[in-house]
Amino acid sequence: MASNLIPEIGEFGLIGKIAKIAGPTLEAVPKLIEGIGDDCAVYRLSEELLQVSTTDILVDQVHFDLLTTPVKHLGSKAMSVNVSDICAMNAIPRYALVSLAIPPSFPVEMIEELYRGMANAAAEYGVAIAGGDTSSSRSGLVISVAVTGEVTEERIAYRRGASPGDLVCVTGMLGGAAAGLRLLMREKDIMLEHLENRETYDRNLMADLEEYRNAIRSQLLPLARLDIVKFFHSAGIRPTSMIDISDGLSSELQHICRSSNTGALIYENSIPIGPETRLTAEEFQDDALTWALTGGEDYELLFTVPKDSLQDISAHRDISVIGEITPPEEGIFIRDIYGMKIDLAAISGFDHFRS
Numbered sequence: 001m002a003s004n005l006i007p008e009i010g011e012f013g014l015i016g017k018i019a020k021i022a023g024p025t026l027e028a029v030p031k032l033i034e035g036i037g038d039d040c041a042v043y044r045l046s047e048e049l050l051q052v053s054t055t056d057i058l059v060d061q062v063h064f065d066l067l068t069t070p071v072k073h074l075g076s077k078a079m080s081v082n083v084s085d086i087c088a089m090n091a092i093p094r095y096a097l098v099s100l101a102i103p104p105s106f107p108v109e110m111i112e113e114l115y116r117g118m119a120n121a122a123a124e125y126g127v128a129i130a131g132g133d134t135s136s137s138r139s140g141l142v143i144s145v146a147v148t149g150e151v152t153e154e155r156i157a158y159r160r161g162a163s164p165g166d167l168v169c170v171t172g173m174l175g176g177a178a179a180g181l182r183l184l185m186r187e188k189d190i191m192l193e194h195l196e197n198r199e200t201y202d203r204n205l206m207a208d209l210e211e212y213r214n215a216i217r218s219q220l221l222p223l224a225r226l227d228i229v230k231f232f233h234s235a236g237i238r239p240t241s242m243i244d245i246s247d248g249l250s251s252e253l254q255h256i257c258r259s260s261n262t263g264a265l266i267y268e269n270s271i272p273i274g275p276e277t278r279l280t281a282e283e284f285q286d287d288a289l290t291w292a293l294t295g296g297e298d299y300e301l302l303f304t305v306p307k308d309s310l311q312d313i314s315a316h317r318d319i320s321v322i323g324e325i326t327p328p329e330e331g332i333f334i335r336d337i338y339g340m341k342i343d344l345a346a347i348s349g350f351d352h353f354r355s
């Protein structure tokens with residue numbers, strides 16, 4: 001058998017291969033109505049009620065760096081990234097299972113801090129931490145969280161329901177998490193330089209970065225948009241498709257279009273980017289739009305609604321309409337501020353195996 005290394009096929013290539021082997025097991029469980037390929041698996045509990053489940057893993061040196069990440073924040077983020085996938089189905093999260101692989105050098109207090117962060121976030125979302133597993137790790141810390149939620153059949157939103165003419169919308173601001181990551185990486189370099197020169201490093205990380213507070217916060221403490229899901233439920237809005245922005249707007253929009261068999265046209269000047277993100281990009285001589293499109297980890301929601309929902313959507317000040325869904329043959333494009341149409345396929349998101 002020819003052997004490939006995983007970076008050669010990438011994260012999505014690997015998922016494709018796994019789906020081929022695991023896919024047939026779905027047939028044994030007719031009540032499982034959605035398997036691999038959306039933000040959550042979906043299981044039918046009754047005629048109206050569906051259960052949604054997701055899991056996400058955070059690995060030391062791949063997803064976080066303990067030099068720049070307080071463990072309490074890490075615990076909170078591990079919970080939020082999972083709840084974000086539940087929100088992407090327009091569902092309400094209910095309970096979580098938490099598994100940890102812990103290096104033997106870790107003090108017990110650090111794990112307690114991690115759990116305090118998780119418990120705080122769980123309380124915020126109304127989620128119970130209902131069990132899990134712990135193991136020792138020969139390398140770094142590994143945190144795996146699984147969350148289960150509920151949604152009715154008439155409210156659930158899949159990735160595949162968009163159709164031409166629908167409005168493309170996002171919540172919050174994009175690119176902030178990428179800006180925060182750059183700032184933290186710069187801070188880490190300064191810290192390591194001090195250590196190398198045997199100087200004491202006595203900066204208070206959060207205090208010195210006060211002016212970048214929002215960007216750092218969106219990197220270290222992202223919040224799942226359960227508030228938006230509750231707004232949808234109370235306003236009677238059902239997105240025709242939805243996904244959460246974990247890898248960047250560009251790749252998430254492509255997921256929606258591929259699943260829905262549509263194209264899309266979005267507008268650069270409609271993409272919400274905070275002033276702090278723009279300033280940070282300028283400081284780093286980088287491009288805030290690229291951060292918004294490919295930076296990832298913003299954990300905002302990307303969704304589509306029929307055109308006649310515009311008024312209902314506009315009632316919420318944290319939702320921006322950024323474009324519209326087009327027929328599949330028109331492709332997936334962004335129109336920049338000069339009026340040029342750029343193919344979004346050329347601008348893709350973060351691949352954990354390639355970066």
Ligand SMILES: [Mg+2]
Nearest residue numbers: 039085244246
């Ligand atoms: Mg997702």
